[in-house]
Amino acid sequence: MSTYSSQLHEEQQAVDRAYGRLDALRAQTRSRLDAVRAAGSHGSPTQRTERDSFATMYEDRLTQLRAVEDRLVFGRLDDEQGARRYIGRVGLSSESHEPILTDWRAEAARPFYEATPSNHGDIVMRRHITLSFREVVGIEDEVLDVHSDQVDKASSAGTLTGEGALLASLSSRRTGKMTDIVATIQAEQDRIIRSDMGHAVVVQGGPGTGKTAVALHRAAYLLYTHRRKLERSGVLVVGPSSTFLHYIDQVLPSLGETGVVSRTIADLVPGFATDIADDPYAAKLKGDRRMAQLVANAVAARVRVPADLPTVNISGVNVPMLATDIRQAQSDARRTRAPHNKARETFIQQMLRSMRDRYVEQLDYTPDAAERSRVSSLLRMNDKVRKTLNLCWLPMTAPWLIDQLFSRPDKLRAMAPWLSDDDVRTLTRRKGAPLTRSDIPLLDEAMELLGPDPKATARQAARDAQRAQEEQFARDTLAQSGIGTGLVTSQMLLDHINGMDAELTAQRAASDREWVYGHVVVDEAQELTDMDWRMLMRRCPSRSFTIVGDVAQTSALGGTRSWPKTMNRLFGAEHWDLNELTINYRNPKEVSDLASRFASAEGLYISTVNAVRSMPESVATQVVPDEAALADAVARHAAELTRRFVSSDGSGRVAVIAPDELIESLRQAVALQLEASLDPDEAARLADQPDWDRQVAVCGAEEVKGLEYDAVIVAQPGQIEDDAPARLVAAADLYVAMTRPTQRLVIVRTQADESSLTL
Structure with missing residues (x-):
């Protein structure tokens, strides 16, 4: 031996x-x-x-x-x-x-x-x-x-x-799931993972530096170190897409942690999820922090004094509704600082009291409590009074308010005077149009200002009463058992009764818009707008965040291109730390150098200094005469890379990244080539895979953000740049596309495309 x-x-x-x-x-x-x-x-x-x-x-x-x-x-x-x-x-x-x-x-x-x-x-x-x-x-x-x-x-x-263990892990074939790096964490990564929970931690790093892995391992470390706190409050992980969340969903369980809530910005508000995207400029406008003022103005505009005020006859006595009473009741309701719909209850109660007092003033006797109560009831049920009070302080739901804002350009212009006429035209849409991703932070803002739907208040009251009964039962149980010593509290017992473990905590948190998390992890954070950040900060008042991203990959017009500019405003200069990861573990050196040279020439900030391995044959370029030849070349390369990297056991990933208008035609060409060149059973297996778990994918640059593949084909890079809404966005999109592969990058383009952009 x-x-x-x-x-x-x-x-x-x-x-x-x-x-x-x-x-x-x-x-x-x-x-x-x-x-x-x-x-x-x-x-x-x-x-x-x-x-x-x-x-x-x-x-x-x-x-x-x-x-x-x-x-x-x-x-x-x-x-x-x-x-x-x-x-x-x-x-x-x-x-x-x-x-x-x-x-x-x-x-x-x-x-x-x-x-x-x-x-x-x-x-x-x-x-x-x-x-x-x-x-x-x-x-x-x-x-x-x-x-x-x-x-x-x-x-x-x-x-x-x-570094054999690390290099072996880098050479392994990709799967549809991100694997943890717990066995190969490097020193610069470990220091970030174990950093203090009290500060917001920002991790800047180029493609392949392990930002996402560091963020998830930090979440696992914090759950281990601060178990008592985080099991009760939960951890929220925010990613750029549902595909990305599928990709990472096994990392924390494999590290011994369950019950973390994973969401995108678009489905962070319970009951409202959408995959509809605005055009880039509309998304930028909706992400502007002044949109918070737009929503506030729209809510405030529903509190007013109507010109036509009714006089109601009660038992032969004329009871007027006076503007002075309305203004006083509105002022008193505002002073409660309660959300709009909750404060409205104060306004209604005070107005009914004022009108009842106007009734009493006209009597030559002092009415008893029963008569006063009867008068209040008659006023409350009167149609004119009810309609006018609604005009004075309108009860609203957030979806209705957002729909009103963007379907009425006159209202939009009045509520947001900083918008130009072109801006208003860009944002205006038909009444009843579905929500978009960029609407969700505005919807959340409206919900925060409005408070619960008035119709849901009664249901919540019933739940609160049930909760009070459960707490009383818990206290009685402890008293009967003689264990009310402080070691076991009624709240602890109630948590057990209601199954307050990590997974059920996550379920409750995911269904409660007002849930306060103990820690929030944000991936691809450079894409978030100011309104996105307002929504996230609301969910973690303690400001305990792990924020990872790369300002060189920012493709959103309203995203971040400077961490200090964004983070100082959110946390204050003294309450966040910037950490840079500088080593590229994903791409071969040849791929990394090509992508970095291009990005630097385009003016992007590149923080990665080197790649850990070299693969001399990892980059290839093919130039073809026209788009007809392009589809054929892309399909042949896709089939060759599939045979080389994709296995029937589910391992291996190949991506074709193309301009949006070519995606469908290239998808068909690749499918036909795979059908012709692979075993029929294998071709059928690949064709039947769900979109989020395809071993051979044809997609745009935005869809691959945060993901990695064994091999990548970038088709028509010049056209990808031309289609972008801005020069820096174009450069970021191409930088993302070029830095997805762990083994091989193939660039296929027409002669016209080559003349439009030099790589």
């Missing part, structure tokens, strides 16, 4: 021990869960509540234990005393409480990511362990103390290496 083989065998024993303990914990948890469920609904309320609490706890634990199956163990640290510490996805201990596996987020695991030969403390060696399912298939050692005898041992065993 070779020395290397003996090392593999030794590590296999350690891995088997960890998986054995994981299996035992799963079986134990499953057994306990089954026992709790078998007890049924018998017993006292206290016993049933206790069983429900344990069932929730066991279900959550079982979900966590199942999610960490893949690559459970990935590292080992050896110290100067010869002690070994294995690093993995979760912490595991034996039945006698001896450590088996250290959670990657624990302080004891920090040297696995941050130790260097010049700063390694008592750690002499770091070992990377590669698993295939549960089998150890590779080990690589980094000796940090050059004076240690571990140098000779690792050298003779053939395990001594530098």
